[in-house]
Amino acid sequence: MLTMYLKDGDRVTEAPLQKPLHGEKVWIDLGPQSGQSLQDVFAALDWDSEGLPISPASDGRAKLETWGSISCLTLLTPEGDDLKPFTAVLGPDVLVTAHDQPIRVLEEMARDLPTKPGLLESAHYLLYDLLERVADDYLELMDRYEGQFDALEESVLDGQDQARNVFRLRHHLHHIRSVLADLRRIAAKLSRRRFLQEGGQDDVNIFVDVYDAFYHVMDNVDSLRDNLTGLVDLQLNQRSTRLNEIMKFLTIFSTIFLPLTFITGFFGMNLISMRPELGTPHGQALTVLVMLAVAAGMLVVFKRRNWL
Secondary structure (H helix, E strand, O other), X not given: OOEEEEEEOOEEEEEEOOOOOOOOOEEEEEOOOOOOOHHHHHHHHOOOOOOOOOOOOOOOOOEEEEEOOEEEEEEEEEEOOEEEEEEEEEEOOEEEEEOOOOOHHHHHHHHHOOOOHHHHOOHHHHHHHHHHHHHXXXXXXXXXXXXXXXXXXXXXXXXXXXXXXXXXXXXXXXXHHHHHHHHHHHHHHHHOOOEEOOOOOEEOOOOHHHHHHXXXXXXXXXXXXXXXXXXXXXXXXXXXXXXXXXXXXXXXXXXXXXXXXXXXXXXXOOOHHHOHHHOOOOHHHHHHHHHHHHHHHHHHHHHHOOOO
């Protein structure tokens, strides 16, 4: 049987699913093993679900949709390198979360509730805490990506080709940024709503901190994307530098052999009158020495001009 977390005074207890009494604060977590649907939960809570646009995050986008006093949020939270979707439905004094696979951030919140009953001070405050936890998970993900960037930078400086890994990381960051932009818009919409605290007092800016948290994560994403662009430029420059070194070596090698080829060609013709080394003592040795002297002289000139 599906249970719900119910705040009773200063304690949070679990109770069978039922319509909460007036003023009771409730969290219902509809996990993959519950065997029930959101429509079943709405029926138990006596909520009208007809027309409520509940949709999973199959398109990889986060969204906020409202129907009367009920708000439906489609959220994505990072676990490893994956983004896992889940649904959060905020109603009067009740927060319902639904997911078809284990979600770590919801499991952590379920562990904390018995020792931190203040988290269930109100349904919207519990949603605020949930969004803060999601933002913290994105920050941890960015820390891991920054570590990957440092490793890629070391590899590129060592001369390794990391273009494929760099573009793969850029692709991940592009998707994460689009999700964060949606989450930031959701936080902005929630921050403009007025939620009532105990005693009827307005709690206007409770979600402003969530907006700032997602904005901070987006700044980290943009900064890392810029660094990756610089890393691509660095790798291209290293390739260009290596190519220039190769071309310089080949050019110097060809330039040195150009006069040597001329000498061997000129004195190597099959005419005795054109081959003085044949009638001169040690003529062949002298010709080789001349060729070596020419090559050495050219190397000296190249060195003085800093071409080597």
